[in-house]
Amino acid sequence: MASAPVRLGIIGYGIMGERLLRAALNHDPAVLTVAGVWDPSAAAMARLKTDLPQVVQIGSASAVIEACDCLYIASPPASHLAYAREAFARGRAVFCEKPLAVDVADAEKFVAEAGKSGGRGGVNFPFASSFAVDQLRAWMAEGVTGDVQRIDVEIGFMQWPRPWQMDAVSWLDARAQGGFTREVGSHFLFLARRLFGPLSLQGHSIAYPEAGKSERSVAATLNAGSLPVSVSGTVGETDKPDHNLFRIIGPRGSIRLRDWSIAERQAKDGSWHEAADALPNEKMRPLVLQRQLNKVAALTHGQAQDLATLAEAAEVQRVVETILRG
Structure with missing residues (x-):
């Protein structure tokens, strides 16, 4: 007997909430439907009514939880655990940003x-479903790198927050909940952890040149399993709004x-090929x-899947918060 469609409730109609909501509206309705959306911001709810008038607007967080089978939490980070x-x-599953x-x-x-309690929870690290990551795994399995020796991660931004995030600048550029290390760096730490093993931070430095603002540069060394990982991140040193590299280096x-979605391998002459x-x-994002x-x-439904686990997310968070403390 086929399982009933999952009713997804959404808290938060910012950038991430809107992206997942649109993906859910385009999903197979036999698999998943949208129960409704709530955001504490009247402006966000008005925008939702204009953007997607067919979506049910719900009057409170508790009412969203009551109406759903799975709660997607896309609110600012400090609010996540209370909703979860x-x-x-109430016996709901949780999918958290x-x-x-x-x-x-x-x-x-x-x-x-x-x-x-047996709570069913996962965290939205999309590299768990990335086609490009599948390609990296395939190349490693084919022996393209040989035994991996190290990982290098670079992230850079023309400005922070990025241009499409300016509506959330009040928290995204503040130290309490924001900054690019939490928002972006955590994705690549998760990827290193998922591919190569548990994370252990070895050393780090961070710069907060603007009073009250989030970090503008970060550098860290860590291990993922037994592999050394170097991470560097900067704001204002690239003309790209959002640029990143996750490089896997081996003897072969x-x-x-x-840039999130493009798998490349290096030729013997040093050039890179997609x-x-x-x-x-x-x-690629909608497909992922x-x-x-x-x-x-x-x-x-309590079935096997490989979303980022709560434990993996907490491990990544511990590393990130340690870096941010400087």
Whole structure:
């Protein structure tokens, strides 16, 4: 007998909430439907009414939780755990935006609570469903790199927040919940952890040149399993709004993920060549989100899936928050 469609409730209609909502509206309705959306901002709800008038607007967070089978939490990070705890208490599954929280101790307590109660939870690190990451895995399996020796991660931004995030500048450029290390760096730390093993921070430095603002540069060294990983991030040193590289280096050659979605391998002459099916992120993102939503449905039904776990997200968060403390 086929499972009933998962009713997805959404808290937060910012950039991430809108992206996943649009993906859910385009998803197979036999798999997943949208129960409704709530955002505490009247302006956000007005925008939702204009953008997507067919979507049910719900009057409170508790009402969204009541109406859904799985709660997607796309609000600012400090609010995540309160919503997630309420959803678990009502027997709902939870799909949470990263970071899981900003309070490491409370996040780890939450993970332990979920383990004891059997709470069904995952975190939205889309590299868990990335076609480009599949390609990197395939190249490594084929022996393109040989035994991997190290990982280099570079992230850079023309400005922070990025141009499409300016509506959320009040928290995205503040130290309490914002900054590019949490918002972007965490994705690549998750990827290193997922591919190569548990993270252990070895050293780090961070710069806060503007009073009250988030970081403008970061450097860190860590291990993922036994592999050394170097991370560097800057604001204002590139003319690209958002640029990133995740490079996997071995004795036979190097491969990398570029700008979120493009898998590349290095030729003997040093040049880089895209995978045949590579797509820029704006075209690849909707495809990846469809994969994520299939896994959200599986999570809700208690079926096997490989979304980022609560424990993985808490591990990444501990590393990020340690870096941010300087």
